[in-house]
Amino acid sequence: MMVLFCLGIEGTAHSFGAGIVTDEGDVLSNEWDMLQTEQGGIHPREASRHHSDLGPGIIHSALEKAGISYNDINLIAFSRGPGLGPCLRTTATIARTMALKLDVPLVDVNHCVAHIEIGCLESSFTDPVTVYVSGGNSQVIAFAGGRFRTFGETLDIAIGNMLDVLGRELGMGFPAGPMVEKLAKEGSNYHNLPYSVKGMDLSYSGMLTAAKKLFSKGIPIPDICFSVQETAFGMLAEIAERAIAHTKKEELLLTGGVARNNRLTEILEGVSERHGIKFHRVTPSLAGDQGAMIAWNGILQFNAGHTIGIDDSQVLPKWRTDEQDIIWRL
């Protein structure tokens, strides 16, 4: 049987990515670039300009790395949402144009769902509780009744966003997560910070304000980073644990850009040991925003019989994780 090649295009926020994945689950290439800004933060218009300027080149190099040509593409998948409107529209326009030009089917992919499925592909997990942590998302998700349901999430800001805002305050570059992690290793004095878990949801805004106050009081930066990480990750561990106890699932998956953090990984590993379940942290190159996950999800959807017409493919900036019927898992 012929192998199917899917081009996946991701561009929901500040990163643009293109990946080629086969229907056998082989990731042949995964190219991406992130918009760098001086002051940090993302301006949606600048990010969409970044995507339209660099997108075609990134797609081209993804094809080159995979060793295939444009005419070998059987299927194009794109991130339809959730994300920043201008970024999504640029990405979708590229995907539609290519699908028309190459005369291949188009598949619309939910960005959050794609993060879970690429993690399942890599880990061979079948039904995990997923902790999805990034600049824009902090969610605990599990499959139930034909959908990926959000059991818990942040009530205000996402963990990556919290770390970036704190980092900016402390004079770090963007994204600040890696520097916070590095400095936290040098900290040892714990300063009490608001720990806010509400059911299976959590809140970071109070902790962020308190951490900024520590800085203005002259507490050493490493101690602040240490205290913030321990508190913020402890809260995540708790809501993950609540979801595990509630759903009785036997796998725990950590994904998203913040999955790169080793301390968070260690804590969630401890959670899985306590409950006697399997744990997997998605490899950094597949954990952040990239095209391979979109391509793989595109294949799952295509094989389950789903494609989308150009006319119906308008972007969905607020597309919730639990708003998509997961037909390939039924």
Next chain:
Amino acid sequence: MEEVIARGAESVILKTERWNRYFVLKWRQSKPYLLADIDTHLRKTRTSRECKMLSIARSLGVRTPAVYAMNLDDSTILMDFIEGTQFKLLVNTLTENQLKEFCLKFGQSIALLHKGDVVHGDPTTSNLIIDSESRLWLVDFGLSEMNATVEMKGVDLHLIHRALETTHWDLQEIMLKATIKGYSETLGDESNDILSRMEEIRERGRYH
């Protein structure tokens, strides 16, 4: 004789026999993967908070287990053993009218707490017990708080909404409607602000 009857996210629930009757011993175990400072603080504050709030809730007219003893050193609470079944496990065995009736009672109980400016903090269907006389009991007050604001009450309702949509997705509309009905009837006009706050909270924290 002690028997583990549930292993929750933050505690082990033991059924124990003393003085010729059954009790529940709730034990918040230490979590080695958390920073010791945080772990100790959480176990202590939640244990003492739970004891206090179980009693306050009862004084507000909500059925909760009575507390007999507490030990802050090993984070244990000795309380009534409620003979019954978790509402979560009953939901799919009930007729629509029975289901509505229990949800109505659930909403009424939450309203009684809110009337006294108390929030439950984790109002899921796992934390409701239905006894043999069809009475509804509220348990697990470790995240409960006093002096609750409209925001805190709104979060409480948001958590109910969340619990229903993730766990009882096929019945969520019926259940939410009946719960809100019981809530509004008991709380009166005060419920309007809290319900609209719930909707507002649902829209926050999302990738826009």
